[in-house]
Amino acid sequence: MxxxxxxxxxxxxxxxxxxxxxxxxxxxxxxxxxxxxxxxxxxxxxxxxxxxxxxxxxxxxxxxxxxxxxxxxxxxxxxxxxxxxxxxxxxxxxxxxxxxxxxxxxxxxxxxxxxxxxNEVVVRAEKTTVEIKLDKKVYNVGNDLMVKGGTVSDVLDNIPSVSVDVEGNVSLRGNENVRILIDGRPSNAINITEALRLIPADAIEKVEVITNPSARYDAEGGGGLLNIILKKGKNRGINGTFIGGIGDPKNNNLSGTLNYKEKEFNLFSTQGYSNRNNPGNSITNSRYLNDDNTTRNYLFETRENDRFNESYNGNFGFDWFLNESLTWTNIVNYRRSTGDNIDNVLQNYYDANRVFDYTRNRINYEDSKSNNVEFSTNFTKKFKKEGHKLTIDGSFSSNSDKNLALISDTATNTSIVGLDETTNNQEQSRNLFQLDYVHPIGKGSQFEFGYKGDFSKNISDFSVINDGIPAPQFTNILEYKEYVSALYTSYGFKVNKFSFLFGARWEDSNIHVNQLATADFNNKKYDNFFPSAFLTYEFGEQTSASISYSRRIQRPRGRFLNPFNGLSSNVNIFIGNPDLDPAFTDAIDLGYIKRWNKLTLNTSLYGNKTSDSFQFVRRPNGELQNDIPVIITSPINLATQYRVGFEFTLNYSPYKWWKLNSNFNFFYNETDGEFSYTDINDNLVIQDFDFSATSWFTRLTSKITLPYKIDWQTNATYNGAQKQAQGKSLGVFSMNLGFSKDILKDKGTVSLNVSDVFNSRKRISETFLPGDVDSYSEMQWRVRQINFSFTYRFNVQKNEKERKPRGGQQEEGGDFPGT
The missing domain is CATH 2.60.40.1120 (Carboxypeptidase-like, regulatory domain)
Incomplete structure (x- = not known):
């Protein structure tokens, strides 16, 4: 064009x-x-x-x-x-x-x-769902039928190399140490997992997957980073898109994007409302052991969840084109949600001969409210020379989460009714400042430097009232302060077919973890240097290879640190560790990309070494609940972890009406370390956590245009089994289906999708603690979902052709040199 x-x-x-x-x-x-x-x-x-x-x-x-x-x-x-x-x-x-x-x-x-x-223009201009580049993959959300009526979590779960487990935890190439950015900035949410479930998928334009980031990005995230880019109108005049949907289980949603652009300014807004129910369930069958591993008794636990949530997510912003080279952008984001969660836990107790003893019923009535407000501002100055620019960013946010739970406890072997009341209130504020300067030097060379200050504070107030009496052992106010300042610089240049990019990042971290109720104050200060290096060789216009290295960090946050988190189960309790140290990762990646007429192949061989890696350990705390030992799960720094893997991604279009995308990842994981604790008899127990395991993951996406221009998309995913230090997780297969049809002269689209067709998407695991417990568990966070949606566009084509942007309009970050 x-x-x-x-x-x-x-x-x-x-x-x-x-x-x-x-x-x-x-x-x-x-x-x-x-x-x-x-x-x-x-x-x-x-x-x-x-x-x-x-x-x-x-x-x-x-x-x-x-x-x-x-x-x-x-x-x-x-x-x-x-x-x-x-x-x-x-x-x-x-x-x-x-x-x-x-x-x-x-x-x-x-x-x-x-x-x-x-029609011909649309066919030529249509982007593939996944754009493969040497240093990153770009996932275009608008072309994916699977996410209509869904959330950010659903989007991430359809991206090559990315997995989202049943609890919403995100992993990249099987590594959960992932940094998640929204519009290039860290999310300001207290609970990132819950925040990703509140933002509607229709608010997202694309997601960038960067497996080995350079020095210009935060050093946070040993497994890489995901950059979620929200929609912002670009077309001139007034235009917009509105989407409404219904689903079963209940999933009523309405969202819209509106944009008005003139020569001097651009106004844009995205609004979204949803009212959902996400029912889930789990089972945990446990056999409790004597010291000689013979059976002492059994506990079979089933859990049913009904999670009702009503949420609103909206933003309003404007670009002011002060002149042809200077743009000022301001955006206000607001998120609000209210939720009710009925967690019904049924426990059946059996003796050593598996003869039924009694039943205990524990029901958790949970009410939650969340509010988040963020203001962000950006100045972008472009100079005469192509690529020469200065950007200044600021972001200021406030977030509050309030959670109240009433837990009733009844049993068939007693008339006593237990009642616990838990309160968990969290307040967070975050201020972020960033400056980036890019200066091309000669032909094929570029110098860059910048500063970033990220200053956040979180206060978590947790308390428990047991049968009307305050329980001080479960009451605490945790204050977490994190002040991180960073300087970075990088220099890239090209010599013939070789491209080089060398960078260095220095971060000063000042962390305060204070337990106010127990007057336990911890301050951890550390300065760290994070180098990075990238080399690319172009065999030709369609073939390139690269090798890259970077050093990363993972800082513990949130529930990892808070020693008081919840009492939904009285025998399986999660406790945070306020003394966790950060984990450091050295990452190396060898990549190769080859493009043919209808096929693009991207392969990667990668290796990570993480020191002081986080691991979850389970141990009895010495207490008994009705002759059942209480098992504590807690994160610890467990020595060193090694990870080596191989991955490939294929984009193949055999015909104009058929597009295929596949991703395969195989990795080897080895952990060296040991864990020790003192049992109820004051004996020192040492557990050897040295183990190695392999696992794999694959996903295949097929998009076919049927007669009458009906689009049909299928996603099939398999997560392979994986050995763990205290057991193993089993393999799981799942499938999603989606159909769509354009109507009203392409101004409207109707879509139908089915998430988890076989209702098989679960986390299945086996755990064995010698002399304590042997258990099998299944956890399904959300059952099969069926959604129907209608999209209407005005003054916007389905695949809008881009017209020449104004000189002051901000662009996304540049690609890796040579790509």
Missing amino acids: KKIKIISTLLLFCYSLLSFSQQRPERAKITITGNVIEKTSKLPLEYATVTLKNTKNPKQIFGGITDNKGNFTVDGAAGEFDIIIEFISFKPTELKGKKLTENTNLGTIALEEDATQL
Whole structure:
């Protein structure tokens, strides 16, 4: 498109010069003006061409191009002309034999869309769902039928290399140490897992998967980072998209994106509302052991969850184009949610001979409220030289989560009814400042440096009232402060077919973890240096290889640190560890990409070494609940972890109506370390956690255009079994289906999708603690979901062709040198 505009402009300019050179001096010069718009929307058409051909002298041609308001001005000589107004994908309009003897305004000329040409343009302009690049993968959300009516968690679970487990935890290549950014900034949510379930999928434009980030990115995230880019209108005039949906189990949602753009400014807003029920369930069958591993008794536990949530997510922002090179952007985001969770736990107790003893029923009635407000501002200054720019960002947010739970406890072997009341209130504030400067040096070289300050504070107030009496052993106020300042610099250059990028990042961390109820204060300060290096070699235009290295960090946060988290189960309790230290990762990645006409192949061989890695350990705390030992799960720094893996991603389009995308990841994981604790008999117990395991993951996505232009998409996923230090997780297969059909002359789309067709998406695990417990568990966070949605677009084509952006419009970050 851009090439067409440039060529048209040059041709018209040359013709104008030629015609003027042939004019006789005595001929009068005149000016022809007018305005070109779209017939349907009445919006101005920028870059439409206007051509004047002299009917008596065909070599005498004048012409011009419309501006952003559709206006044109053509200077020429008096005479009789055929006037042609054209724009790509629109039917041309011709005014024949127009006599022009003086300055003339042709008025408003409306062009009508050419359906045939428009369809051809859409086919050529349509992006693949996954764009493969050497240093990252870009996932275009709008083309995925699976996520209609879903949330960010659903989006991430459809991305190559990314997995989301049944509890919403995100992993990249099987590694949960992932940094999640939203519009290039860290999420300000207290609970990132819950926040990802609140943002509607329709608010997302694309997701960037960066497995080995350079020094310009935060050092956080040993497994890589995910950058979620939200929608922001780009098209001129007023336009928008509205989406409504219903689902079973209950999933009512409504969202919309509105954009109004003129020469000096761009206003945009995205609004979303949802009312959902996410029912889930789990079972845990446990056999409790004597010291010689013989059976002492049994406990079979089933759990049913009904999670009701009503949420609103909205933003409003504007770009102010101060001049052709300077843009000021401001955005206000607001999220609110209220939820009710009924957690019904049924425990059946059996003796050593598996004879039924009694039943205990524990019901947790949980009420939660969450509010989040964020204001972000950005200045982008572009200089004359291509790629030379300065950006300044600021972000200020406040977040509150309030959670109240009433837990009733009844049993068939007693008339006593237990009642616990837990309160967990969290308040978080976060201020972020960032400056980035990019300066190209000569041909193929670039220098970059920047600063980032990330300052956050979180207060978690947790308390328990047991049968009307406060329980001080479960009451605490945890104050967490994290102040991180960073400086980075990088230099990239190209020599023949080699591209190099070297970078260094320095981060100063000041962490306060204070337990106010127990007056336990911890301050951890550390300075760290994070180098990075990237090398690319281009075998040809379609083939490249790269090798990269970076050093990363993972800081413990949230529930990992809080020693008081919940009492939904009285025998299986999670406790955070306020003394956790950060984990450091050295990552190396060897990549190769090859493009053919219909096929793109991207392969990667990677290796990570993580020191002080986080591991979850289970141990009895010495207490008994009705002769059942209480098992504590807690994170610890467990020595060193090694991870080596191989991955490939394929994009294949055998026909215009069929697109295939597949991803396969195989990895080997080895942990060296040991854990010790003192049991109820005051004996020191040492557990050896040295183990090694392999696992694999694969996903296949097929998108087919059926007759009558019905799109059909299928996603099939398999997570292989994996050995763990105290047991293993079993393999799980799942499948999603989606169908869509464009209606109302492509202004509307109806979609139907089924998530987890076989209702098989679960976490299945086996745990064995010698002398304590042997258990089997299944956990399904959400049952099979069926969604129907309707999308309506006005003044926006389904696959909107991009027109030339203004000079002050901010662009996304650049690609790896040489890609």
